[in-house]
Amino acid sequence: MERIGKVVSPIREKLNRRANPEQQLQKLFAAREVRAFQMEHPEVPDAVYRRSMGALHQLVNERGHCDQCPGLDQCPNLMQGHQPELALYGGYLELRLTPCAKLVAKEKEKDRKRLIKSHHIPTDILTATFSSITPHKTRIPAISAAIKFCRQFAEKQPERGLYLYGTFGVGKSRIAGAMAQELVNHDVDSLMVYVPDFLREIKESIRDGMIQEKLDALKKATVLIMDDLGAETLTPWTRDEIIGAVLQYRMTEKLPTVITSNLDLDELEDHFAYSDKGGAERMKAKRLMERIRPCMDAYCVEGPNWREQG
Template identity: 30%
Template sequence: MQNLSEVLQQFQKQYANKANLAEIIESIGQDDDIRTFWDAHQNDLKADAFQLKMGDLYEFIQQKNKIAAGEKTLYPGYYPQLTIEKGYPLVHYVADENTRQQLMQRRKLTAYKMPKAIQDADLQTLIQDNGRMTALAEVVDILSQKISGKTDFIQGLYLSGDFGIGKTYLMGALANALAANNIEVMLLHFPSFISDLKGTFDHKDASLDELLTKAKTVSNLILDDIGADTLTSWSRDAILGIILEYRMQNELTTFFTSNFDMVGLESYLAQTKDGVEPVKAARLMQRIKYLAKPVQMTGKNRRLDI
């Protein structure tokens, strides 16, 4: 195969009367990345490579220049790269650093029935007032231990407090931070999960079975809004109890958010339509207390802010 300069001279003569094509050929010839690519693969490129793949080469230049200018590209978050395939240049797109981080985060974070706003929750933007500082400090400490690779059991948190004060947001921010550091985490809105499981009584749903298994085994689990579902002995014993037992036995970090403090949650867990069962509630609370440290959050209901 000829070198790029020889190829360009040939095509410039051929298309001298076609202004648009002449401009394209000139821009290709002036691009340092294309010249470097061509020199490196000159012996592997077919004789008609330039003619057949001129469009790919020009696309490479256009998209690269748009990225440099901060303009919208064909594939936002990806940059063009030239490769060779069967003797012809080909443009393919590679994720940039920010996109790679986002993709990694999606692989590490499982979120079930969580508010959309939680996807963007960030510890850096958390409102730091007196009612949140203790919880935030605990979260940062746990995150630091996780990032350091500590292998001993790390106790989670049981965040309690009124509606709308930021418990779920804080846990979402923690989940995002863990995932961004390549640490597996699952955020599970527990009332929705229980409701969906009830809906499968008359048919099997493999995806929910997988979700239940993951809730038991994932390295870091956040059970959101525990105590907000309509409690039955089945949801308490066959679902929550099984999850907590497995996680306690295997010392897996677990977090909870609830409008109840631990005393209130124990009272709630004791009462089902089958009657009051304080022993079963106490057994569950032993597991929760082993898995998580209670932290009270206070503050105004920010859901009411307009």
């Protein structure tokens, strides 16, 4: 709340010059906001109201604006997005300002955007919520695990993440996006990245020297969501120096990671073993999987393809 006594002082002086101050006061007493204050504070004498007519006029005018709110961007009140309230101070009634519901909602939306960061994720995924996901019976175990994961933050940050896998279009990414939305309710920041595009961006960042900064963002997010891992074109460098480095850091620091993939864990290991030089690098793949298997609970996401359903 903020006092605006200095602002209403000129109004008070102007009103003092008007004729019939008692008539003015009676009109103000008839206003809903003033009557409500009188009922809450019957001990305040009329003399205080007489000395505070400027504040009373400002209260009635601005609350009238609120009753016919033209929207936050066109708010005509003295301080945009704020509502005045009466307060007794030093023998006068003064106005103190509180944020209106629209301003509070706008600030909450800013906080939501601040807490949810993303790279290359479509808007429909980022705005998904658990209530908007079709609760097909084959998705329920994964959705329940996702909700439980988020709610654990109310007491203690979980150390284990989730590995959501299944065929195309069954809703893995939507569940992950809903997790990001739910985490905001617990003031938890998350970073969601579409892995194939992010790795392409990383390669392009070699020239501008931004690789470490981008890797640090993935490493240090409270919750990292890696969407569509296994769909990327893999090289030993992206496997070992990017994916491996990020997962190693997060495992060491006990930061939970959520992964979505079209591959189950065994298929993902085969994917990591692929070498563009020919043959297979099984030991490196197993080493990387040791940063996934022990740190995540795996859930198969099934059900009808929501893209085909329209």
